[in-house]
Amino acid sequence: MRGDFPKAIRWENGELWLLDQTRLPHEVVYEQQESAEQIHASIHALKVRGAPAIGIAAAYGLCVVLKPFIDLPRADFIAELQRQADYINSSRPTAVNLQWALQRLRSVADTAEGDSESLWQTLVIEAQAIHAEDEALCRGIGVHALPLIRDGVGVMTHCNAGALATGGIGTATAPLYLAHEQGISFRVFANETRPLLQGSRLTSWELHCAGIDVTLLTDNMAAQTMASGAVDLVIVGTDRVVANGDVANKIGTLGVAILAKHYGIPFYVACPSSTIDLSTADGTLIPIEQRDSSEVRRFGSHQATLSEIKTLNPAFDVTPAELVSGIITEKGLIKPPFSSGLAALFDR
Numbered sequence: 001m002r003g004d005f006p007k008a009i010r011w012e013n014g015e016l017w018l019l020d021q022t023r024l025p026h027e028v029v030y031e032q033q034e035s036a037e038q039i040h041a042s043i044h045a046l047k048v049r050g051a052p053a054i055g056i057a058a059a060y061g062l063c064v065v066l067k068p069f070i071d072l073p074r075a076d077f078i079a080e081l082q083r084q085a086d087y088i089n090s091s092r093p094t095a096v097n098l099q100w101a102l103q104r105l106r107s108v109a110d111t112a113e114g115d116s117e118s119l120w121q122t123l124v125i126e127a128q129a130i131h132a133e134d135e136a137l138c139r140g141i142g143v144h145a146l147p148l149i150r151d152g153v154g155v156m157t158h159c160n161a162g163a164l165a166t167g168g169i170g171t172a173t174a175p176l177y178l179a180h181e182q183g184i185s186f187r188v189f190a191n192e193t194r195p196l197l198q199g200s201r202l203t204s205w206e207l208h209c210a211g212i213d214v215t216l217l218t219d220n221m222a223a224q225t226m227a228s229g230a231v232d233l234v235i236v237g238t239d240r241v242v243a244n245g246d247v248a249n250k251i252g253t254l255g256v257a258i259l260a261k262h263y264g265i266p267f268y269v270a271c272p273s274s275t276i277d278l279s280t281a282d283g284t285l286i287p288i289e290q291r292d293s294s295e296v297r298r299f300g301s302h303q304a305t306l307s308e309i310k311t312l313n314p315a316f317d318v319t320p321a322e323l324v325s326g327i328i329t330e331k332g333l334i335k336p337p338f339s340s341g342l343a344a345l346f347d348r
């Protein structure tokens, strides 16, 4: 991946700047985030998106929001922290990294010594640690998934689990970037990902910028492409993996997994351990974000149907564990049955 590729999140001199991903690939514009309402809106509108990136942005965002309160007595500062964290956490329900990152800051506040100002500095250090760790976790995922990318393979992916969705080289894309660096020749099929087109606007753009051979498909071309024999494996990211190995990811992932099963193509999920939620037993308990109907009625900025037509717009679906061939984390590849392998990641 080229060093000058735009980063999703920049923390500079105590300021939070987010790349507005809704304008990609045509415009690269950063917006400074200055209030809780703005941060909430940026996450909800998918200006920053992808599970790890949402967590990082929320952690920095909480620091931005708390800065004006550093003169408060410590107990009042902590009360404000809890209130603002709850508010930012309500911006999107499915990606567990959002609550995970905010919980890390809450826990720091519970244990750190000192007045509100020094507590604020500690929160900033924790947010920076979350960001730096995510960069390392992406690379770790890439190292463990690299053996899957053999010379000549075709890889299908869905949505964007790339650099734009993380603090590093992405999750599903991490082995692709490493394989490309090593001169391995492979081909990527990026599903367009209706309704918000993360596959066409983001994944195909970021892989193309890196010089990776990427072919864009509309979502309804996935079956035919698999049937043609062009796809050797699927790798997707995830917003939440739960204790039994069920996987929530962008709407359409479940269909790709069912197709992969039909054609005997391995279906892998790549994620950092921060996306694993052992407190949720199975996928039926994962909250699925329902988004505004207007996103389905539109194609890009074009109104594609009548505004009175009813729609469905779940932003995510849940792929049952039995359709997943392996879960790749920074610690290695977990094979089914997943419950014990996932628990072992957390020494349980």
Ligand SMILES: CSC[C@@H](O)[C@@H](O)C(=O)COP(=O)(O)O
Binding pocket: 046, 049, 050, 051, 052, 095, 158, 159, 160, 161, 162, 165, 166, 170, 171, 172, 198, 236, 237, 238, 239, 249, 250, 251, 315
């Ligand atoms: C490494 S990101 C993994 C997932 O967050 C990604 O696949 C995804 O579904 C993103 O959805 P989005 O709605 O764009 O935030």
